[in-house]
Amino acid sequence: MRYVLALDQGTTSSRSILFDEQANIVATAQQEFPQIFPHSGWVEHDPEAIWQSQLHTLRSVLHKAGVSAAQVASIGITNQRETTVVWDRQTGYPIYNAIVWQDRRTADHCEQLRQAGHEALFRERTGLVLDPYFSGTKLAWLLDHVPGARAQAQAGKLAFGTIDSWLTWRLSGGRSHVTDVSNASRTLMFDIHRGCWDDDLLALLNIPRGMLPEVRPSCAPMGVLDVSLLGTAVPIGGMAGDQQAALFGQGCHQPGMAKNTYGTGCFMLLQTGSEARVSTHGLLTTAAAQFGDQPHYALEGSVFMGGAVVQWLRDGLGIIEHAAEIESLANSVPDSGGVYLVPAFTGLGAPHWDPHARGGLLGLSRGTNRAHIARAALEAIAFQSAELLLAMQADASQPVTELRVDGGAAANATLLQFQADLLGIPVLRPKVLETTALGAAYLAGLQAGVWQGLDELQSQWQLDHRFEPRMSRDEAQQRLAGWLKAVGRVGAWAT
Numbered sequence: 001m002r003y004v005l006a007l008d009q010g011t012t013s014s015r016s017i018l019f020d021e022q023a024n025i026v027a028t029a030q031q032e033f034p035q036i037f038p039h040s041g042w043v044e045h046d047p048e049a050i051w052q053s054q055l056h057t058l059r060s061v062l063h064k065a066g067v068s069a070a071q072v073a074s075i076g077i078t079n080q081r082e083t084t085v086v087w088d089r090q091t092g093y094p095i096y097n098a099i100v101w102q103d104r105r106t107a108d109h110c111e112q113l114r115q116a117g118h119e120a121l122f123r124e125r126t127g128l129v130l131d132p133y134f135s136g137t138k139l140a141w142l143l144d145h146v147p148g149a150r151a152q153a154q155a156g157k158l159a160f161g162t163i164d165s166w167l168t169w170r171l172s173g174g175r176s177h178v179t180d181v182s183n184a185s186r187t188l189m190f191d192i193h194r195g196c197w198d199d200d201l202l203a204l205l206n207i208p209r210g211m212l213p214e215v216r217p218s219c220a221p222m223g224v225l226d227v228s229l230l231g232t233a234v235p236i237g238g239m240a241g242d243q244q245a246a247l248f249g250q251g252c253h254q255p256g257m258a259k260n261t262y263g264t265g266c267f268m269l270l271q272t273g274s275e276a277r278v279s280t281h282g283l284l285t286t287a288a289a290q291f292g293d294q295p296h297y298a299l300e301g302s303v304f305m306g307g308a309v310v311q312w313l314r315d316g317l318g319i320i321e322h323a324a325e326i327e328s329l330a331n332s333v334p335d336s337g338g339v340y341l342v343p344a345f346t347g348l349g350a351p352h353w354d355p356h357a358r359g360g361l362l363g364l365s366r367g368t369n370r371a372h373i374a375r376a377a378l379e380a381i382a383f384q385s386a387e388l389l390l391a392m393q394a395d396a397s398q399p400v401t402e403l404r405v406d407g408g409a410a411a412n413a414t415l416l417q418f419q420a421d422l423l424g425i426p427v428l429r430p431k432v433l434e435t436t437a438l439g440a441a442y443l444a445g446l447q448a449g450v451w452q453g454l455d456e457l458q459s460q461w462q463l464d465h466r467f468e469p470r471m472s473r474d475e476a477q478q479r480l481a482g483w484l485k486a487v488g489r490v491g492a493w494a495t
């Protein structure tokens with residue numbers, strides 16, 4: 001029996017999931033690591049903590065399954081994207097904490113680039129908008145603020161990577177400095193059309209090219225595990241950013257197929273095939289996971305606060321004890337009583353791209369209670385996602401007819417029913433909700449010959465539940481109008 005191991009390095013935890021040859025989950029291991037908030041709007045991770053937690057889960061999952069490293073045909077890596085690490089090539093140690101995708105410290109730098117008239121060039125080449133979300137300005141910040149970093153980078157002594165690169169570097173004992181197209185496409189430095197780092201953009205960001213990893217397709221030899229780790233040189237055969245990995249794991253290979261992941265944030269991706277479709281409605285164009293020679297693209301909408309709103313109810317307001325309790329609390333009232341919660345705690349992502357927006361709780365009355373707020377919180381996740389799908393429908397050449405879903409909050413049936421109601425299309429939840437890890441495993445397994453092609457993978461996708469829209473379109477339009485009114489009130493708040 002051969003196995004495929006997926007390493008899923010997320011924003012709040014590192015996980016390892018072992019799959020068998022039928023893509024069944026054999027064992028999982030997970031470890032959380034600390035979130036560091038040095039200032040308002042700043043979010044950092046310790047790259048050593050990321051590495052140690054990932055290594056711990058890797059060892060633990062094999063131990064739990066009673067499987068030896070020699071039985072693992074290939075390792076796939078999937079990761080929180082954009083999060084930026086710089087390390088010393090010689091010592092292998094990071095020069096500073098990782099700056100996390102949620103971090104807003106480079107909002108001013110983005111504004112300066114915009115004022116200087118560079119937004120169109122970045123957009124055309126990278127498919128992204130000038131927002132602190134992406135790696136480029138985070139990397140520039142590190143070079144400008146860590147003493148001596150710029151000189152060392154110019155001397156070729158420092159390496160940059162997103163988390164996929166960082167883990168591969170460590171896993172390979174410092175031999176592989178690589179990334180894949182899907183991760184590279186989130187950096188603001190990568191031309192998604194030519195499939196290479198872009199010297200013009202590097203010059204505008206003042207980044208030495210020598211720091212950057214080599215870019216490969218997502219299904220490709222990425223490196224080999226250093227034998228000192230597990231005693232065997234297991235190949236790393238696949239790599240993709242977590243949202244592109246989920247698109248792959250959901251079997252969304254045909255243009256027009258879309259998925260939404262309800263995790264900390266919400267990320268909706270629409271497969272557009274070989275066409276890098278440009279959005280005129282605030283979405284991003286991004287590289288999908290690449291299997292084979294041809295690049296594939298996706299339209300993406302990213303919402304920063306998805307399931308994290310539920311965490312806020314739990315940890316900030318203390319009105320629930322466990323995330324799952326939100327469902328019964330929300331269902332204890334017939335509706336939100338006119339309350340709208342706009343969770344713009346770290347600004348708004350797609351389609352608004354307003355780093356200065358802040359959260360708002362609107363429409364409160366004397367009768368509002370915590371159940372209304374819980375319901376408004378769940379609805380906010382669905383409203384934000386509905387805005388993404390509306391933008392996609394407006395941008396795409398063909399209508400999106402169904403939405404595949406996954407992620408931790410997709411366990412919540414009330415949320416998914418309201419989502420289907422708002423969208424007016426069926427929402428499909430698969431049996432395997434670990435689609436991110438599955439996507440990484442598929443890429444690695446294809447590389448190792450465990451699976452032969454996409455048809456074989458697609459036939460493995462199984463439905464758990466189909467949520468059909470029940471609300472009238474009039475009511476859905478009214479609710480959306482109320483949401484948009486609330487969003488309008490919180491814009492540019494923190495300027």
Ligand SMILES: Nc1ncnc2c1ncn2[C@@H]1O[C@H](COP(=O)(O)OP(=O)(O)O)[C@@H](O)[C@H]1O
Nearest residue numbers: 010263264307308310311323324407408409412
């Ligand atoms: N039953 C539930 N209803 C709503 N949200 C939930 C539920 N269970 C978990 N969540 C939310 O889902 C998120 C965790 O999902 P996960 O996919 O593990 O996230 P990530 O990969 O971003 O860390 C948390 O923000 C949590 O609040």
Ligand SMILES: O=P(O)(O)OC[C@H](O)CO
Nearest residue numbers: 010011080081101263264
């Ligand atoms: O770690 P997640 O699952 O919240 O995903 C984070 C995204 O990749 C950020 O773009």
